[in-house]
Amino acid sequence: LYFAAVAVHHPITPSDEMRGMSDCGPYGDFIQDLDLCTGRILDALEYMNLTENTIIIFTSDNGGDIPGLRGAAARPEDQAVEMGLKTNGELRGDKHTIWEGGTRVPFMVVWPGRLKEGTVSHDMINLLDVFATVCDITDGSLPEDKNIAPDSISFMQSLLGEGNKKARTSMVTADAKGVHAIRKDNWKFIENKNLKGEQKGSPRLFNLADDPAEREDLYREKPRVAETLAEELECIRKAEYTR
Numbered sequence: 001l002y003f004a005a006v007a008v009h010h011p012i013t014p015s016d017e018m019r020g021m022s023d024c025g026p027y028g029d030f031i032q033d034l035d036l037c038t039g040r041i042l043d044a045l046e047y048m049n050l051t052e053n054t055i056i057i058f059t060s061d062n063g064g065d066i067p068g069l070r071g072a073a074a075r076p077e078d079q080a081v082e083m084g085l086k087t088n089g090e091l092r093g094d095k096h097t098i099w100e101g102g103t104r105v106p107f108m109v110v111w112p113g114r115l116k117e118g119t120v121s122h123d124m125i126n127l128l129d130v131f132a133t134v135c136d137i138t139d140g141s142l143p144e145d146k147n148i149a150p151d152s153i154s155f156m157q158s159l160l161g162e163g164n165k166k167a168r169t170s171m172v173t174a175d176a177k178g179v180h181a182i183r184k185d186n187w188k189f190i191e192n193k194n195l196k197g198e199q200k201g202s203p204r205l206f207n208l209a210d211d212p213a214e215r216e217d218l219y220r221e222k223p224r225v226a227e228t229l230a231e232e233l234e235c236i237r238k239a240e241y242t243r
Contacts, residue, residue, distance in 0.1 A: 150241030189229035
C-alpha cells in the first residue's frame with residue numbers, strides 16, 4: 001500500500017509552461033501550475049500501475065494568504081483577488097489569523113476500492129490526525145507510547161463512513177501571534193490572550209454551523225457555552241496528550 005504525498009512551496013513562480021495562462025497574474029498561474037502538476041502525478045501513478053494500491057491525500061497546511069487584508073504591501077495574491085479569485089471563499093481572515101480563513105482547508109482523499117467517489121464528510125479533523133490514520137490503516141493502531149504523536153487521532157471511521165462516532169470532538173487552533181481558539185461541535189471560542197496570558201481583546205464565540213464566516217459574535221449571548229469551552233481549552237493546555 002502506498003501513500004502519495006507532495007509538498008508544494010509557495011514562492012509564486014509558475015513554470016514557463018503556465019506563465020501568463022490564467023489572466024490573473026502570477027498567483028493565478030501558480031494555481032493552474034499546481035493543478036497541472038497534480039494531474040501529472042496521477043498520470044505517473046497510473047503509468048506505473050500503482051493507482052489501485054495508492055491512497056492520495058490533497059490538502060493544505062493553512063488557509064490562503066491575502067496580504068492586503070493585513071495592510072501589507074500588495075503582492076500577486078492581491079492581484080488574483082482583484083481579478084475575482086475567492087481565495088478562502090466567504091470565510092473570514094487568511095493565513096496567520098485565528099479566523100476560519102486561516103485554518104479551514106480542503107481535504108480530499110482518493111482510496112480506490114474503499115472510498116466511494118463524491119462522498120462528503122463534515123466531521124472535524126486536523127492535519128495532526130493523518131499520522132494516527134496512517135497507523136490505523138497500516139498497523140491497526142498507534143504506538144502505545146503517548147509521547148509519539150500525542151495529539152493525533154485517527155479519522156478512519158470518518159473516511160469509511162462507519163458508525164456515527166466522530167473521532168475528534170474538539171480541536172485547538174492558534175494564529176501567528178499565539179492566540180488560541182477551540183472548536184467543539186458547532187462552536188468556536190476565541191480566547192484572545194497573548195502568549196503571556198494577557199487579555200488582548202474581548203473573547204469571541206461563534207456558531208460555525210449557522211455562521212461559518214464568523215460575523216456574529218455570540219460571546220455575551222451564550223456565556224455558559226463560552227465558559228465551558230474556555231475550561232476545556234485550559235484542560236487541554238495542561239494535558240500531556242489528548243489522544
